Amino acid sequence: MNATLHELETPALVLDEAKLDRNIARVHERVHSLGSVLRPHVKTAKSIDIVRRSLVGEPGGITVSTLKEAEYFFAHGIHDIVYAVGIAPVKLPHVISLIQRGASIAVITDNVAAVHLAGQAAAKAGVTLRMLIELDVDGHRAGVHPDSELLLELARSIAASRHLELRGVLTHAGESYQCRDLASLRALAELERSGSVRAAQRLRAAGFPAPVVSVGSTPTGLYSASLEGVTEVRMGVYMFQDLVMAGINVCTLEEIALSVLVSVIGHQRDRGWIITDGGWTAMSRDRGTAEQPVDQGYGVVRDVDGHALADDLIVRSVNQEHGVIARRDGALPDFDQYSVGSLLRVLPNHACATAAQHERYHVVRGARDVVATWERINGW
Amino acid sequence: MNATLHELETPALVLDEAKLDRNIARVHERVHSLGSVLRPHVKTAKSIDIVRRSLVGEPGGITVSTLKEAEYFFAHGIHDIVYAVGIAPVKLPHVISLIQRGASIAVITDNVAAVHLAGQAAAKAGVTLRMLIELDVDGHRAGVHPDSELLLELARSIAASRHLELRGVLTHAGESYQCRDLASLRALAELERSGSVRAAQRLRAAGFPAPVVSVGSTPTGLYSASLEGVTEVRMGVYMFQDLVMAGINVCTLEEIALSVLVSVIGHQRDRGWIITDGGWTAMSRDRGTAEQPVDQGYGVVRDVDGHALADDLIVRSVNQEHGVIARRDGALPDFDQYSVGSLLRVLPNHACATAAQHERYHVVRGARDVVATWERINGW
Numbered sequence: 001m002n003a004t005l006h007e008l009e010t011p012a013l014v015l016d017e018a019k020l021d022r023n024i025a026r027v028h029e030r031v032h033s034l035g036s037v038l039r040p041h042v043k044t045a046k047s048i049d050i051v052r053r054s055l056v057g058e059p060g061g062i063t064v065s066t067l068k069e070a071e072y073f074f075a076h077g078i079h080d081i082v083y084a085v086g087i088a089p090v091k092l093p094h095v096i097s098l099i100q101r102g103a104s105i106a107v108i109t110d111n112v113a114a115v116h117l118a119g120q121a122a123a124k125a126g127v128t129l130r131m132l133i134e135l136d137v138d139g140h141r142a143g144v145h146p147d148s149e150l151l152l153e154l155a156r157s158i159a160a161s162r163h164l165e166l167r168g169v170l171t172h173a174g175e176s177y178q179c180r181d182l183a184s185l186r187a188l189a190e191l192e193r194s195g196s197v198r199a200a201q202r203l204r205a206a207g208f209p210a211p212v213v214s215v216g217s218t219p220t221g222l223y224s225a226s227l228e229g230v231t232e233v234r235m236g237v238y239m240f241q242d243l244v245m246a247g248i249n250v251c252t253l254e255e256i257a258l259s260v261l262v263s264v265i266g267h268q269r270d271r272g273w274i275i276t277d278g279g280w281t282a283m284s285r286d287r288g289t290a291e292q293p294v295d296q297g298y299g300v301v302r303d304v305d306g307h308a309l310a311d312d313l314i315v316r317s318v319n320q321e322h323g324v325i326a327r328r329d330g331a332l333p334d335f336d337q338y339s340v341g342s343l344l345r346v347l348p349n350h351a352c353a354t355a356a357q358h359e360r361y362h363v364v365r366g367a368r369d370v371v372a373t374w375e376r377i378n379g380w
Numbered sequence: 381m382n383a384t385l386h387e388l389e390t391p392a393l394v395l396d397e398a399k400l401d402r403n404i405a406r407v408h409e410r411v412h413s414l415g416s417v418l419r420p421h422v423k424t425a426k427s428i429d430i431v432r433r434s435l436v437g438e439p440g441g442i443t444v445s446t447l448k449e450a451e452y453f454f455a456h457g458i459h460d461i462v463y464a465v466g467i468a469p470v471k472l473p474h475v476i477s478l479i480q481r482g483a484s485i486a487v488i489t490d491n492v493a494a495v496h497l498a499g500q501a502a503a504k505a506g507v508t509l510r511m512l513i514e515l516d517v518d519g520h521r522a523g524v525h526p527d528s529e530l531l532l533e534l535a536r537s538i539a540a541s542r543h544l545e546l547r548g549v550l551t552h553a554g555e556s557y558q559c560r561d562l563a564s565l566r567a568l569a570e571l572e573r574s575g576s577v578r579a580a581q582r583l584r585a586a587g588f589p590a591p592v593v594s595v596g597s598t599p600t601g602l603y604s605a606s607l608e609g610v611t612e613v614r615m616g617v618y619m620f621q622d623l624v625m626a627g628i629n630v631c632t633l634e635e636i637a638l639s640v641l642v643s644v645i646g647h648q649r650d651r652g653w654i655i656t657d658g659g660w661t662a663m664s665r666d667r668g669t670a671e672q673p674v675d676q677g678y679g680v681v682r683d684v685d686g687h688a689l690a691d692d693l694i695v696r697s698v699n700q701e702h703g704v705i706a707r708r709d710g711a712l713p714d715f716d717q718y719s720v721g722s723l724l725r726v727l728p729n730h731a732c733a734t735a736a737q738h739e740r741y742h743v744v745r746g747a748r749d750v751v752a753t754w755e756r757i758n759g760w
Contacts (some may be wrong), residue, residue, distance in 0.1 A: 009447070009471055009760060043700055065701045066661075067389070085701045088643035088657050089721035091389055110646050113720040141702055142646050142655045174699065263468035266490050266522050275522045277468050281446075281736060281758075285665035319554065320423055320732055321445045321465045322521055340493035341469035352700055356661060356737075359759045378661075378758075379739045380389060 005304055005343060005368040010263040011282035013358040014345060015050075015374070016306065017365050019257035020239060024054050027221065027238045032057070034227040039063050039082060039214065041236030044352045047361060048076040049374040054239060063216075063234045067094050072377050074103045082106045082214065084170060084234065086134060086142050087114055092121035099127050106130035106212075108170050110144045112157045119161030131158050132170040132212060133203075137195035138188060140174035146199035155208040168212030169199045172234070176219035179248050180293070189220035197229035219250050240351035243300060247292035259306060259345040260299070260354065261362070262323060264338050272332045274313070278323035278346055283315065284353035299346035301325055305367035306345050310334070315346055385684055385723060385748040390643040391662035393738035394725060395430075395754070396686065397745050399637035400619060404434050407601065407618045412437070414607040419443050419462060419594065421616030424732045427741060428456040429754040434619060443596075443614045447474050448760050454483045462486045462594065464550060464614065466514060466522050467494055472501040479507050486510035486592075488550050490524045492537045499541030511538050512550040512592060513583075517575035518568060520554035526579035535588040548592030549579045552614070556599035559628050560673070569600035577609035599630050620731035623680060627672035639686060639725040640679070640734065641742070642703060644718050652712045654693070658703035658726055663695065664733035679726035681705055685747035686725050690714070695726055 005014065031038050040054040043065035051062060051073065061080035064070045070081050079102065083095065087107040098105050107129065109115060115131070122129040133154050136143030144150045146169075158166040173192035179185045192215050203210040215227075216234030218241075227233065240258040241251040262278030280298070289296040301313035311333045317324045325344070327333050338344070348354035355361075356378055363372040385394065411418050420434040423445035431442060431453065441460035444450045450461050459482065463475065467487040478485050487509065489495060495511070502509040513534050516523030524530045526549075538546045553572035559565045572595050580590040595607075596614030598621075607613065620638040621631040642658030660678070669676040681693035691713045696706045705724070707713050718724070728734035735741075736758055743752040 006470075009474060010468055011760065085657060086645035086655065088390055088645050090386075090643055090723075094389060111720055114645070117721060136648075139651075141699060141704065142648070263470055265466035265468050265494070268516075268522070271519075275466065277465060280666075280733065285667070285733060286660075287665070287667075319521060324521065340491055341497060343470075353660065353665060357759075379737075380391060 003370040005261055005364065005370060008261060008362055008370065010261050010343065011278045012261045012362050013355065013360065014259045014261050015361040015363050016257045017363050017371065019255060020050065021053065023239055023241055023255060023257060027235060028057055030222055031227070031233050034224060036227040036230050036233050039232040039234050041065070041084070041216070041234045042069055042073060044236035044355060045239055045376065046355070046378065047374045047376040048073065050239060066380050067091060068377060068380050070098055070103065070105060074098060080104050082132065082170070084108055084172070086110060087118060089114065089117040092118060095129070096121060096125045096127055099129065100125070104130070106132050106167050108132045108134040110134040110142050112154060115154060115157045115164065119164050122163035123161065128163055128165050130165045130167045132167050132214065135169050135171035135196055135199050137171050137192050138173050138175040140172070143171060146195040146202070151199055151202060152206055155203050155206065159208060166208055166210070168210040168214065169196055169203070170212070170214040171196050173217050173220045176217045177244065177248070179219060182223060182249055185219050185223045185248065186225055189224040190226070192220050193224060193227060193230055200229070218245060219248060222250055237351050240355070242351040243296045243347055243349045244288040244292070247289050247294060253300065253347060256347045258351050258355065259302065259347050262344050262346060264340050264342045264344065266340060267335050269335060272326050272330065274325040274333060274335070274338045276323040276325060276344065277321060278315070279321040280318040281320055281357055283318055283323065283346065283348060284350065284357050286350040286353035288349045296349060298323065299348050302345045302347060304343040304345060383750040385641055385744065385750060388641060388742055388750065390641050390723065391658045392641045392742050393735065393740065394639045394641050395741040395743050396637045397743050397751065399635060400430065401433065403619055403621055403635060403637055407615060408437055410602055411607070411613050414604060416607040416610050416613050419612040419614050421464070421596070421614045422449055422453060424616035424735060425619055425756065426735070426758065427754045427756040428453065430619060446760050447471055448757060450478055450483065450485060452757050454478060460484050462512065462550070464488055464552070466490060467498060469494065469497040472498060475509065476501060476505045476507055479509065480505070484510070486512050486547055488512045488514045490514040490522050492534060495534060495537045495544065499544050502543035503541065508543055508545050510545045510547045512547050512594065515549050515551035515576055515579050517551050517572050518553050518555040520552070523551060526575040526582070531579055531582060532586055535583050535586065539588060546589055548590040548594070549576055549583070550592070550594040551576050553597050553600050556597045557624060557628070559599060562603060562629055565599050565603045565628065566605055569604040570606070572600050573604060573607060573610055580609070598625060599628060602630055617731050620735070622731040623676045623727055623729045624668040624672070627669050627674060633680065633727065636727045638731050638735065639682065639727050642724050642726060644720050644722050644724065646720060647715055649715060652706050652710065654705040654713060654715070654718045656703040656705060656724065657701060658695070659701040660698040661700055661737055663698055663703065663726065663728060664730065664737050666730040666733035668729045676729060678703065679728050682725045682727060684723040684725060
């Protein structure tokens with residue numbers, strides 16, 4: 001007989017197995033129907049149990065955001081890894097060590113200085129280091145413009161080193177999180193695709209190899225009209241979904257697979273507050289919905305089975321180990337429904353940030369049967 | 381020969397040993413000069429190496445925010461523990477297990493329902509559970525008002541159980557973080573002290589024991605004019621200090637002992653951005669300075685030795701593993717000073733939140749000699 005949620009010490013991270021599987025299937029079908037494949041970004045889940053499910057029917061490569069993720073998934077048998085954060089020179093020996101142990105790692109950069117340092121480190125170690133040029137299609141963060149001279153300069157500087165291998169281009173249309181409707185999402189997805197394909201074509205026209213055209217974010221991955229010319233799509237949040245994604249209509253609240261189980265520890269009746277043990281250590285400080293049309297505070301409150309409540313409750317504020325739940329409209333909730341000791345589940349603003357506060361997932365099948373505990377990693 | 385900061389993989393949490401020791405000494409002297417003693421709150425540091433230093437010259441008891449902290453510090457020989465988050469009924473078996481193994485744990489609550497459940501659990505296990513009544517002096521969060529009838533009702537319900545022992549009162553004037561000047565801080569500190577002492581006197585006048593009057597927060601602890609009637613002060617952030625504390629003049633920027641070491645991984649020259657590998661996983665999503673007179677973004681940038689830079693740089697935005705540094709005034713920084721691969725140190729908004737993102741402290745003596753690595757715990 002399985003444990004139930006009532007036997008867990010709170011706060012605890014809960015993962016709905018059926019929703020996880022549906023989210024994974026949805027993206028798999030979407031990406032494959034457009035003729036591409038998925039290279040899951042493991043930075044959200046950071047758990048081999050989850051990532052294995054996301055790799056079913058895919059070529060088997062993953063995307064990581066830290067070398068600790070690379071080490072962990074390599075130790076679990078995954079060899080094909082793209083490290084999708086611009087390489088910091090101090091990390092080159094670690095990357096090279098992974099390559100020497102048999103991992104196939106590609107690193108990314110957007111500047112010639114990093115290319116030179118990578119070439120020197122690879123030459124010294126006698127290894128070949130694969131590189132992708134990071135593109136900036138939307139002014140979001142890092143990368144070079146697809147139409148820039150710098151793109152070709154980077155390709156020349158990579159090609160100039162016998163120990164570097166240019167593999168192609170990679171971009172992340174991070175501005176997709178700021179979209180407010182599906183039309184602008186679709187437009188950004190096309191900007192991401194067309195910019196990446198154009199950059200790869202410029203490289204090829206100049207005589208450089210560019211077999212890889214890697215794009216992705218959960219919103220653009222789900223709302224691309226075409227993936228022509230794209231060789232792989234990177235996405236991570238899609239496995240869990242979250243309130244930020246729901247706020248841009250990429251998912252519904254019912255599709256969010258992740259929640260935080262909390263205990264009611266007291267009431268402040270005159271203020272309409274239900275006090276829980278779900279603070280920012282459990283939810284994270286992420287306020288990604290603050291600038292969306294519907295501000296969800298620190299999370300939307302559900303009953304222990306994950307179902308909507310009659311009261312429209314959100315977590316209005318958090319301290320380190322305290323959450324303060326209240327009705328969105330400020331009216332008094334029906335306190336009798338939330339007696340001291342009762343359990344609630346809170347849907348998170350940002351799945352990556354909330355999961356990063358926890359060391360394991362409690363996997364539920366149906367409403368509250370805990371069928372597994374899956375460990376995850378954090379840190380560097 | 382010691383390692384230096386240049387040998388660490390970034391991002392990494394750096395702790396300045398001399399500043400830590402001075403911060404601890406300052407609070408020790410302050411609290412003892414007012415005739416009280418310290419019960420350090422270990423929720424900020426979560427490391428035995430640090431907490432041992434904070435206990436020098438103190439009675440030896442600590443405050444915890446989770447039972448994982450209680451387990452960890454108990455395993456390191458600390459027995460006298462106040463668990464200062466309102467007890468969740470589901471955690472009672474764990475508390476009782478600690479007591480049965482020899483820990484002296486006091487739990488807190490502000491409601492009769494929790495008292496009844498605690499009494500039942502303690503009776504069933506045949507142990508005596510120590511309880512403190514949580515007071516609300518400033519409308520911040522949980523607790524009963526010092527002048528309320530509920531205070532005496534709680535005392536009666538605790539006294540009604542042979543297996544519960546009333547130890548006194550506890551409060552945390554959390555609104556002190558909202559203060560903007562020292563005069564309002566001093567006023568709040570006095571409200572915290574006088575309310576707690578008054579509540580204890582009411583309990584004693586009604587025939588209940590109340591040997592413990594426990595107060596504290598870093599701002600009120602440092603700016604109390606009197607601690608008359610207070611038997612212990614609980615503080616945690618004071619060990620490290622942070623930008624939020626500096627923003628209410630509780631410390632200077634030079635006193636902040638904690639910083640995050642990051643690598644420059646690229647530039648977006650036209651936007652004035654320096655891209656680093658210090659994202660929200662390294663800094664946390666805490667924006668505690670956002671509502672202060674000086675908004676510090678996600679942190680104030682220092683050079684690798686911890687010294688101020690000529691450019692007034694802050695972390696203007698973060699993604700999961702990226703930080704975007706820019707001048708506060710929006711002007712272009714002197715990019716040549718921040719070449720790809722160079723190291724910077726970022727002072728955090730909120731020491732508790734930033735430290736909670738890391739698994740260890742890299743302890744520096746002087747500017748950059750790493751003399752120790754101290755592990756810390758997270759989670760529950």
